[in-house]
Each structure stands twice: as structure tokens, then as C-alpha cells.
Amino acid sequence: MKTIYLAGGCFWGMQKFIDQFEGVIFTEAGYANGPGDEVSYQEVCASSGHAETVRIAYDESRITLTELLEYYFMVIDPTSVNRQGNDTGVQYRTGIYYTEPEQLGEIREVYAAQEKKAGEKLEVEVLPLSNFCSAEEYHQKYLDKNPGGYCHIPKKFFSIAGQGR
Numbered sequence: 001m002k003t004i005y006l007a008g009g010c011f012w013g014m015q016k017f018i019d020q021f022e023g024v025i026f027t028e029a030g031y032a033n034g035p036g037d038e039v040s041y042q043e044v045c046a047s048s049g050h051a052e053t054v055r056i057a058y059d060e061s062r063i064t065l066t067e068l069l070e071y072y073f074m075v076i077d078p079t080s081v082n083r084q085g086n087d088t089g090v091q092y093r094t095g096i097y098y099t100e101p102e103q104l105g106e107i108r109e110v111y112a113a114q115e116k117k118a119g120e121k122l123e124v125e126v127l128p129l130s131n132f133c134s135a136e137e138y139h140q141k142y143l144d145k146n147p148g149g150y151c152h153i154p155k156k157f158f159s160i161a162g163q164g165r
Helices: 011-019 041-045 065-074 101-118 155-159
Strands: 002-008 024-032 051-058 094-098 125-128 132-134
Touching (some): 002 011, 002 065, 011 024, 011 065, 051 065, 051 094, 094 101, 101 125
Parallel strands (some): 094 125
Antiparallel strands (some): 002 051, 002 094, 024 132
8 A cells, every 4th residue: 555645725625536446545635845744734835834635545556646646636726826626725735745756757658748738837846745644524425425515526527436537
């Protein structure tokens, strides 16, 4: 099992999107790469410096990091700074946070391909994970509990598993 942390705007939609793929074992909404190891949603909304992030545990024999990252780039605007959809603020920045240095080569390869595709510099952070704390329980699987909740990711993307990229 491997783990990667993806910040892609509001974590509600990113968690629901990633959960659909075979090989994803576990996801958890939380806050990453801000000052301090513990933070509340209210502090994050008050510009604590943390990013809304989804921790993804995956079976690399069933889904590769490259595949996960290609899916991730499908549902974010990688050229936007501190904004995805209608959500604005530092907590909505995009980022790929890794814990294993050997993941960096694969991350850089996908990043370079996406940058070429975009035709401009990407604004997605690529950094080692400095910290992560779980979001409050009501944020976990939020869009499953609240299907009408706002999300910057169009609903059609929540059922693309098995359709190819």
C-alpha cells in the first residue's frame, strides 16, 4: 500500500472523485502543509495556511500513482492560484504532497506532461508532506452524506471509473 496527499480545492469533491477508482483503499479529508500539526476547520477558513487535502491510500498493483495524478489533473485548474471553482483562499490551493522520495520522479513526469498540455506554468505545489491532520467527522465523505452539497467538480466526473481517460 502506498499513500499520496492531493490538495485540489475543496476536499469534499476531491474525496468523492478519488473514491470511485479501483485500487483506492482509503481516503481521508484533512488539512496539510500549514503551520502546526493540529488545526480546526474554522482556523483553516481564517487563513491558517493549511490546504484542504485528501490522504489517499492505494494499492499500486491495481492503480498507479501516474493514473491517480492523471485523474487528479482532470478535475482541477492547475494554473489557478488559491482558487478552484467558486472557492477562493489559501486553503483551496492545489498541491501534490508526498512522503516517499521515490514518488518524486513519477510526480515530476506527470507534472511536466500536464504543464506541456496546459502550455503554461502550473501553480500546483509539489512538496514533501510536512503535516496532515484529519478534518472533522462531518467533512468525511461529505458529498455522500449531502448529495446536493456544492462542489467545483462537475457531477459527471463522479462516475467515470472504468471509462478510461
